[in-house]
Structure formats: C-alpha cells, structure tokens
Amino acid sequence: MTLAAYHVPDFDSVADEAAVVRGDTYRFTVLTPRLVRAEYDPDGEFEDRPSQVFWYRDQPVPDFTVEETDQRIAIETDALRLQYERGEPFSAETLSAHVRELGTVWHYGDADDGNMGGTVRTLDRVEGSTDLEPGLLGGDGWTVVDDSESLVFEDDGWVTPRDAPRKYEDLYLFGYGHDYLDCLNDFTAVAGDVPMVPRWALGNWWSRYEDYSADELQELMERFREEDLPLSVCVIDMDWHVVDNAFHGGWTGWSWNRDLFPDPEGFVDWLHESGLKTTLNLHPAEGVYPHEDCYDALAEHMGIDPASETPIPFDASDDTFLRGYFEHVIDPLEDEDGVDFWWIDWQQWEESPEMEGLDPLWALNHLHALDRTRDGRRPFILSRWGGLGGHRYPVGFSGDAYISWDSLAFQPYLTSTGSNVDFGWWSHDIGGHFGGTGTPTGFGELYARWAQFGTFSPINRFHTGNIDYIDKRPWTFEPTVREALGDAMRRRHELVPYLYTMAWHNHDEGVPLVRPMYYPHPDTELAYHVPQQYYFGSELLAAPYVSERADDTNLARQTVWLPEGEWYDFESGDRYDGGLEACYGDLSDTPVFAKAGAIVPQDGDPGFGDVDNPETLRVLAFPGADNTFELYEDDGTSQAYLDGEYATTTLRQSYESGRLEFTVEAATGALEHVPDTRDLELCFRGLREHVDVAVRGGEETIEYDAETSTQIVRIDDHSSDESVTVTLTTDAPTLRAPGSGRLARTKAILRHLELPARSKQRIEEYATAFLDGRRSDLTWLDNFAEVATGEQLRAIVETLCDVGVAHLDNADGERLLLWNDDGRTDVTYRLSTFERGGVPLAVEGETERGPLPGLEIVELDDLAGEDWTLTVEYADAGSVTFDGEGVADRYEGDVR
Incomplete structure (x- = not known):
C-alpha cells in the first residue's frame, strides 16, 4: 500500500535540458542567473528525483553562455561566472564561481564566514541565545547548500536514500550578492511556495499545559470574551488524551480522556460556534497501543490480529503505517470530532532507525501538512523546524522557552533571521514555558513586554507550562500590566487585515512578514547590527522593549535605527528623522514606527472569535510620501486562492506638503469575499488639526484626535464596488502636525525619573533653552x-x-x-x-x-x-x- 494521492505533491523536478551542461561525471543546471546546481557523480548517473528540499527544477531557462576547452568549462550568466576543471572531483582547485555584483569569488570548500544565519530546530533547554543553522544569505554574496545526503522521493510519493557512490556531490550555489529578497523568491520557485496561512491563525491563541476539563476551558474562554480579550484559537495540550495507561509513560495518546471531555464533538462544536479553532497536542513516538480507540482499525490495516494486542510502533519510514496513521488515527479526529489542526510536539530522536537519514520530525511535518489538503484546506501545522524546506509547513513552534528576559531578548533576532530560510511563520511561547517566579509584580512586566512582542510577531500564541504558580490570565495582574496585556491582544486582532495581506506577499513573492533590516538596506553597515528590530511587513518597523525597566528611570530602553527618511510613531503620530534613537517607554509603550506614506489597513471593530474580512475597515495613513497598498482578501481557509479566487482593494495616497489625496478604490476580483458595504474609518495620523477635508464618493463625518494628531474621516455603508476619495488641504506650509518633539519626550521621561520634583522643573527649563538655541552646551x-x-x-x-x-x-x-x-x-x-x-x-x-x-x-x-x-x-x-x-x-x- 502506498500513500494517498493527496500526500504526494505535484513535483516538477526534471530541469529543462536547455538549462543543463553535462559531461561523463559532471552536470551543471542553470536554474536562474544566480542559482546553479552542481553535481559530480563518478558513475555518471545523476539525480533527477525531487529531494526533500528541491522539488521544482524545471524553471524557465535563463540566458547563459558556455565556454569549453579540453581542460576547462566556464558557464556565464549576467550575475555569475562558474569555472570547472572538466571531469575532476570537486575541489578548491577545480570548481569556483565569481559573483559579479560584489566581485567576490567562491572556491569549493570555502568557509561561509559571511553567512547571516538561518534558524534552529528548537529552543528546548535554551535560556537566552543560541547558535543558528546556516541560512541562504551570505554577506560575501554567496552561499552553498549541500543537498548530497538528503533523501529523494520515489514515484510512490515517499522518500528513500539516494544510494549514491562515495564521491557523489549535489550542490546548489546561490550567488545573489546582496539581492536578498530575490534569493528568497528564487528559492521558493525551486523549493515550493509558502502556503497561505488560514486567516484565523493570525489572531490570539491561548495555550496552557494543564489538565483542563471541557467545562473549565469553556468557562475560561467565556471569561476572555467578557474581559474584551479577543482570541481566535484555543489550544488543548496533551491532557486531552488518556495519559494514565499500563503500556507507556502517557506522553503519546490518541483517545479522548472522557473524564475531562465526556462529549468531545460537542465541546469542539461549542468552540466553533464561539468563533474559535482548536488544535490538539501530539507526541507520536510511542506508536499505538491496544487501549486506544483507533487500535483495532489500525491493527487490521497493518495486518495485525487486534486480539493479539500487539503494539504498533511509530515508523516514519513505512508508508503502509503512515497511510494507516492518517486514515485511522488522525483523520477521524478531524472528520468526526472537528479538530482543526495539529500541534506536533515531536521531541525525540532525529533519525529513524529503519531508514538512514530520515528525520521523523520532517516526515510528520511533511505529511501532516499535506493531509489537510485532502478536503481543500491549506497545509497548516504547529511543529518544530525540520530543516531547509520547512517553509512549506507553517507554522513553526520554537519550543519550550525559559521565562527570562534573556529568552525574550533573543526571540526578535531568531524570528527575523529565520526569514533567511523563508521560515517566517514562527510561533513562540509568549510569556515562556519553564522557570520564572510567577509573582504578579516580578513576572508582570516581563509578560507584558512578551505580549507586546507577540502582537508584532508572526503568530501570537500565549502559552504556560504546567506550573501552578505561573498564571498568565490577564485579569490576575495589577491594573497597569492588565491594561498593557489587553491593549496588546486587541491591537493584534486589529492588525489582521494587514497581516493577512503580508501572508499573501509571503506566498506570492517569498517575502516574509518579519524582515531583517538588511533586506532593504544591504549596503548600510548598521543594518546588520540591530538584532532586536525588524521590518514588520512592508509599512512598519518594530523594536519591542525586551529588557526590564531601570530603577533610576522607571522606564525600559531600546535602541532603534530608523533608516534615512521620515518616520512616525505608530501610536502617537510623533515625527522622527532617520538615525539612531534611544527610545524610553513605560509599560504602555511599544517602539513601532511607520514609514512616511505608510498605509496600514485594520479591522475597526475586532471581536472575540472574529477575524473575518472586516465590516468596518479602518485605514491608518501617514503623510510624507506617495504610496499604494493592495489589501488582499479571500475565504480565509481554502486553497481556492491558488486558482485566483481572491479580491483586492487598492488603497492609494498622493502627497504634497499642503495636500494629501487618499483613494479607496473599488474592490476587484472575487467580490463574494468582500462585504457588500463597509464602514470606512480613514485615519490620517501625524496631521495638524485645522485642515480642509473634501470627500468624493460618500457622506462623511470628521473629527480630530489631538492626542495622536489624527484626522479621522468616517464614511458609513460604503459600497465595496465603488471608489471614494478624500482630499485634505491647508494654507499652512505643511499638513503635518508640528509634532511633540524632543521637549515633549524629555518631559515624559522626567515624569518617571526618581528625582526631586523641583529638579525636574528646572531640568525642563534648561532643556527648553537648550532646544530653542539659547544654550548650546550641556x-x-x-x-x-x-x-x-x-x-x-x-x-x-x-x-x-x-x-x-x-x-x-x-x-x-x-x-x-x-x-x-x-x-x-x-x-x-x-x-x-x-x-x-x-x-x-x-x-x-x-x-x-x-x-x-x-x-x-x-x-x-x-x-x-x-x-x-x-x-x-x-x-x-x-x-x-x-x-x-x-x-x-x-x-x-x-x-x-
């Protein structure tokens, strides 16, 4: 028996012969002008089957030339010149490539000292930072992926070792210079696209390792709703299944614990009616034992007499077992009980004893993701990183994080650097899993800061370990922390329209949501030295506070580099020029900045269990530049988007110093996914108060929020298939608000300093004189x-x-x-x-x-x-x- 058809991707692994340069023992395939596959096979057989990483080698043939002599062959594209001593095994003397953009030369075997890192399998047992695996981007302009030992797919859809000769080599040379985004785009072309994540995955998740009963979880979810704390996913950890059995330690399980969940289907139905999706935690390593509900069916599938009560071991190499695993163990829990997706908590061995080179984690990620497509859903799991190519199996579970400031400080860097292998959909344990004191005062600040980072991270999953004295329910904290947690959770659901559009860009262009600063600024040295900040989509820059407040200032501090140009505080609308900034903030602050001209669509009325395409579309727009943003919407769950079943709405801004014109164009495409009418809330942040506002295409109400310098134009019941244009003008030199500036920020800091009040007043006076030029020194x-x-x-x-x-x-x-x-x-x-x-x-x-x-x-x-x-x-x-x-x-x- 082989795997089901939906477990076998549509590979296209044989390259166009016109892209191939070959000899008796060598073969080079020019996949793109900057990506070349180099193979050496003493037997001259080579490998055309798809590997675990590279599935689509049949790419459009780029322009290239070949120069050949009896001794040497040279392949030249616009970007690379590769040279090889014909017929010789690969070595530093026989194989090299010149990267034109940077003028660097790679020789076979060169140490990749400039590699900017990729990601890591797990943060289990890691406190603070850890070394990362290599990524696809190199500061020297090149990286090499050695694919020689990866498994390959047989015609039946499952993997096998290559059985290649001893000196066989299969290398992929990436010579992209500093064109980092082009590298990721081409990588997904040959390794597969990043699937669209379900829209509901972008809201807040609640998770705790706890033996909750159905009634306790229902009561907890209702309390979140009452507290106006929106959720979209309820995670049920391993105690959903029977753990007390006579066969093994209880980590593995496939049968509902009926003492805790007497009516699993009814409970999951209640979650769905409340707008929540759910996942169950799996530890598959122990296989299936006779006490499990699914044992008889799987035993018969495997040719085992159920009466023998012979345990069925987990075997990732056996396609017969794997097919039965899904058809008789996994799929019934989805089809009959309504489970939406799986948290694959594999922590065991990294190689299968039955097949050399097969990592069971990779096998589980690959097949679980594909199994969801059997009924048209998107590949979606929660699991640890299984190696290069893992971008096809979102989302990543970064493991059991320690509760510490050092652990929080590492996560922004881990998240952004993971983008270097296009593994952008990270889900961290927000608030941590192990350790900590759990005291509401000592832990509260750390938890709030972690939650703020979670708001501006790919997947926001609040998680707690099974420690009685760690309680992360927001309403158990003192008011300041409680308010910060609530603001973070509500802001996350507001951002879903923006996040979902970025998910489309990740699928369509290979551009992750969280992007290191060096992606758009590759030639700026500083971009490589700010590990705790990142671009959050195309419009925003985030640098969350990741260290505790100082006793002397009562404020947290973060260093932020704003690239050249004009920037706006996302919340206050305060204007900044490019450069390094030392940001100080209390628990209500998160350093997030919008570039000049930024357009950020939001849900203007987010609710509990509601991440649907919004009925009230709020758009935050910032002055200073022209810009266009394509809002993406679809059904949120199916793979119909692959067939073009989606809608877009163009948001367009034209800016001059005294005039801003903003247009919401008519939606186009699959309009069934867009509300027929919407309330529009157009918020122009960072503008002065007294401006003239004209609206073409709707009836408006206008107000001004002085605290955030925001002109708000509301248009009710706007038809989505019609456009509307708002024009703001002024006779003043500029529309932009004067801005609170450095004096206001200094005064805000003074309020928090442990200083005599009279001294604060005098410092303000001196600071005023200093800023207006009456004092030039300090x-x-x-x-x-x-x-x-x-x-x-x-x-x-x-x-x-x-x-x-x-x-x-x-x-x-x-x-x-x-x-x-x-x-x-x-x-x-x-x-x-x-x-x-x-x-x-x-x-x-x-x-x-x-x-x-x-x-x-x-x-x-x-x-x-x-x-x-x-x-x-x-x-x-x-x-x-x-x-x-x-x-x-x-x-x-x-x-x-």
Whole structure:
C-alpha cells in the first residue's frame, strides 16, 4: 500500500535540458542567473528525483553562455561566472564561481564566514541565545547548500536514500550578492511556495499545559470574551488524551480522556460556534497501543490480529503505517470530532532507525501538512523546524522557552533571521514555558513586554507550562500590566487585515512578514547590527522593549535605527528623522514606527472569535510620501486562492506638503469575499488639526484626535464596488502636525525619573533653552550632579540629542554602538580593555577616549581573552560605566 494521492505533491523536478551542461561525471543546471546546481557523480548517473528540499527544477531557462576547452568549462550568466576543471572531483582547485555584483569569488570548500544565519530546530533547554543553522544569505554574496545526503522521493510519493557512490556531490550555489529578497523568491520557485496561512491563525491563541476539563476551558474562554480579550484559537495540550495507561509513560495518546471531555464533538462544536479553532497536542513516538480507540482499525490495516494486542510502533519510514496513521488515527479526529489542526510536539530522536537519514520530525511535518489538503484546506501545522524546506509547513513552534528576559531578548533576532530560510511563520511561547517566579509584580512586566512582542510577531500564541504558580490570565495582574496585556491582544486582532495581506506577499513573492533590516538596506553597515528590530511587513518597523525597566528611570530602553527618511510613531503620530534613537517607554509603550506614506489597513471593530474580512475597515495613513497598498482578501481557509479566487482593494495616497489625496478604490476580483458595504474609518495620523477635508464618493463625518494628531474621516455603508476619495488641504506650509518633539519626550521621561520634583522643573527649563538655541552646551547638567544618577543623565541627554551608546549581546555577536550625529564634544567616552582577572593593560593604545564618535561599531568578540569597560560621561555631571557583565557604575543591569 502506498500513500494517498493527496500526500504526494505535484513535483516538477526534471530541469529543462536547455538549462543543463553535462559531461561523463559532471552536470551543471542553470536554474536562474544566480542559482546553479552542481553535481559530480563518478558513475555518471545523476539525480533527477525531487529531494526533500528541491522539488521544482524545471524553471524557465535563463540566458547563459558556455565556454569549453579540453581542460576547462566556464558557464556565464549576467550575475555569475562558474569555472570547472572538466571531469575532476570537486575541489578548491577545480570548481569556483565569481559573483559579479560584489566581485567576490567562491572556491569549493570555502568557509561561509559571511553567512547571516538561518534558524534552529528548537529552543528546548535554551535560556537566552543560541547558535543558528546556516541560512541562504551570505554577506560575501554567496552561499552553498549541500543537498548530497538528503533523501529523494520515489514515484510512490515517499522518500528513500539516494544510494549514491562515495564521491557523489549535489550542490546548489546561490550567488545573489546582496539581492536578498530575490534569493528568497528564487528559492521558493525551486523549493515550493509558502502556503497561505488560514486567516484565523493570525489572531490570539491561548495555550496552557494543564489538565483542563471541557467545562473549565469553556468557562475560561467565556471569561476572555467578557474581559474584551479577543482570541481566535484555543489550544488543548496533551491532557486531552488518556495519559494514565499500563503500556507507556502517557506522553503519546490518541483517545479522548472522557473524564475531562465526556462529549468531545460537542465541546469542539461549542468552540466553533464561539468563533474559535482548536488544535490538539501530539507526541507520536510511542506508536499505538491496544487501549486506544483507533487500535483495532489500525491493527487490521497493518495486518495485525487486534486480539493479539500487539503494539504498533511509530515508523516514519513505512508508508503502509503512515497511510494507516492518517486514515485511522488522525483523520477521524478531524472528520468526526472537528479538530482543526495539529500541534506536533515531536521531541525525540532525529533519525529513524529503519531508514538512514530520515528525520521523523520532517516526515510528520511533511505529511501532516499535506493531509489537510485532502478536503481543500491549506497545509497548516504547529511543529518544530525540520530543516531547509520547512517553509512549506507553517507554522513553526520554537519550543519550550525559559521565562527570562534573556529568552525574550533573543526571540526578535531568531524570528527575523529565520526569514533567511523563508521560515517566517514562527510561533513562540509568549510569556515562556519553564522557570520564572510567577509573582504578579516580578513576572508582570516581563509578560507584558512578551505580549507586546507577540502582537508584532508572526503568530501570537500565549502559552504556560504546567506550573501552578505561573498564571498568565490577564485579569490576575495589577491594573497597569492588565491594561498593557489587553491593549496588546486587541491591537493584534486589529492588525489582521494587514497581516493577512503580508501572508499573501509571503506566498506570492517569498517575502516574509518579519524582515531583517538588511533586506532593504544591504549596503548600510548598521543594518546588520540591530538584532532586536525588524521590518514588520512592508509599512512598519518594530523594536519591542525586551529588557526590564531601570530603577533610576522607571522606564525600559531600546535602541532603534530608523533608516534615512521620515518616520512616525505608530501610536502617537510623533515625527522622527532617520538615525539612531534611544527610545524610553513605560509599560504602555511599544517602539513601532511607520514609514512616511505608510498605509496600514485594520479591522475597526475586532471581536472575540472574529477575524473575518472586516465590516468596518479602518485605514491608518501617514503623510510624507506617495504610496499604494493592495489589501488582499479571500475565504480565509481554502486553497481556492491558488486558482485566483481572491479580491483586492487598492488603497492609494498622493502627497504634497499642503495636500494629501487618499483613494479607496473599488474592490476587484472575487467580490463574494468582500462585504457588500463597509464602514470606512480613514485615519490620517501625524496631521495638524485645522485642515480642509473634501470627500468624493460618500457622506462623511470628521473629527480630530489631538492626542495622536489624527484626522479621522468616517464614511458609513460604503459600497465595496465603488471608489471614494478624500482630499485634505491647508494654507499652512505643511499638513503635518508640528509634532511633540524632543521637549515633549524629555518631559515624559522626567515624569518617571526618581528625582526631586523641583529638579525636574528646572531640568525642563534648561532643556527648553537648550532646544530653542539659547544654550548650546550641556554644562547646565552640572547643576544636577548631586541628585541625578548617571543613568538618569543618560536618558535626558539621549532624548535631547542625537547621541548615545548601546550594548548589544546576541547570537550574532557582542558589540557596542556609539553614535553622535550632533557632533557633541561634551559627551565623551573611555573604552578600556583588561586582561582576564581585571589587570589593566599597560600597552599604549588599548584605551580609546574622546568625544563619542559620529558612528562606531565596536565588535567585542574581537577582544578575545580580554575584558572591557565603557564609560560615558555627560558634561562632567555624571557618567555611566558598562562592562561585559552588564554592571554599571551607579546603575545595575545590562544596558541595551
């Protein structure tokens, strides 16, 4: 028996012969101008079957030329020149390629030191950061994927070892220079597209490892609704099934625990009626035992007498077992009980004893994703990363995270870097799984910050381990934390229209939702040294707070690099120029910025269990540039989008300094997926109050929100198949609001500082004089040397001036960022290195000092065998000292 037809993808693995250059023992396939497959096979047989990674080698044949002599062959495209000594095994002397864009040369066997990383299988047993596997992007302009040992698919749809000769090699050379997005786009062309995730997956998920009963879960879900805390997925961890049995330890199970869930179908129906989807947790490693409901059917399928009660082991290599696993174990739980998808919590061995090279995790991910397509649904699972090609099986479960600030600080970097293998749909344990104190005060701040990151991450799954003293229900926390959690959850559901459109871009173009800063800024060195910030879709930049507040300031701090141009605080509408910014915020703040001209569609009336295409479409638009945004909508669940069954609505902005024209064009495409009429709420953020507003195509009401500098134009019952245009004009020099600026931000910081109130008033007066030019230096800070700590002075100066320092320590290295855009001479630094043990080095030149430089990136990993300290002094009024342990003079804690 073989796998079912829907478990076998439509491969197209044989390349066009016109793209192939071959000899007796070598074959090169020019897949794109910058992607070449290189094979060496002493037997001259080569491999045309699809591998676990590469499925679609039949690509349009690019332009290339071939130069041949008796000794050498050269293949040349617009981007690459590959040279090979004919007939020789691959070596540094026989195989090389020149990448034209950067002028770099790859030789076979070169260390990929410039690789920018990919992702990691799991964060289990990891606290803080960890090394990542290699990715597809290289700072030197090239990367190589060695596919020689991956399994290949037989005609029956299942994998087998290649059985290739000893010196066989199968390499894929990616020579994309710094065209990172083109690399991802071409990779998905040959390895398969990222499927559209279901729309409901983009809301908030609730998960806890707990032996909930159906009644307890129903009561909990109703409480979330009462608290106006929207959810879209209810996760049921492993205690859904029988765990107390005589056969094994209880982790594996396939039968509902009827003591907890006496009516599973009825309970899942209730979840669906409430607008919630559900998943069940699986640990398949122990196989199927006689006590399971599905045992008799699977035993008969496997040719086993059920009366023998012979255990059926889990065997990822056996296609007969695998077909029975789905038809008799998995599918009935979906078809009869209504389970929507599966959380595959595989934590066991990485190779199958029955087939060399087969990772059971990969097998489960591959087949579970495809199994959903049997009734037209989208491939969708929750599981750990199973290796390159895992982008075809969203979404990723990053594993059991430790509850710590270090773990939170690593997750933005892990998420953005995962995009380098197009594995963008990460789901983290929001709030962590292991460890922590659980105290409402000590844990509350960390939890709120994690939730804010979750809002601006791919999948937002709140999760808790089975620890009685860790309680993440938002209403159990003090009001400030509770409010921050509620704001984060509601904002997430507001963003679903934007997120879903980005999911379409990920499918259509290979562009992940979370994007490292170097994707659009590959030639800017700073873009590679800001690991805790990222582009969140095409319009936004996020840099969530990932360290706790400082005692002296009562504020969290995050260093943010805003690329050249104009930016707006997503919430307040405050305007920023490009450059490095030190952001300080209380628990209600999350550093998220919109680029000039940004257009962000939202759900204007999100509800519990409701992530459908919105009846009230809110659009946030920011001045400063022209822009177009295509809002994407479909049925949210099926694969009909592959046949063009979707609708788009163009949102278009034209901007001049005194005039902004914004058009919501008529929806086009499959209009059955768009409400016939919608309430439009067009919010023009960052604009001045008194402007003229004209609307063509609808009746409007207009109001102004001074707190966020937002002109709000409401148009009720707008027909989706008609366009509407709003024009805002002013006689003033610009439509843009004056902006609260540095003084307002300084005053906001002063409110939080542990300083005498009179001192705060005097600092405000001095700061006002400094900003309006009546004082040009910072010597006035001396007046507060006795009352202000170094960390407080740092917050004041970094807010008033474009000057600062940040210590960044992550998996990609430890470094210092020093910047001084204002060229100030009254903010100075001293960087000293020491032998291990604290003995100062006496050699001249090992202490740097002077005014902070305009921009300097100090790679601390280069100080091998040495300790270091950095002291920054503010106009002789006070200083802050940092070292590798995160200990500071007059301030304790790692400075980020």
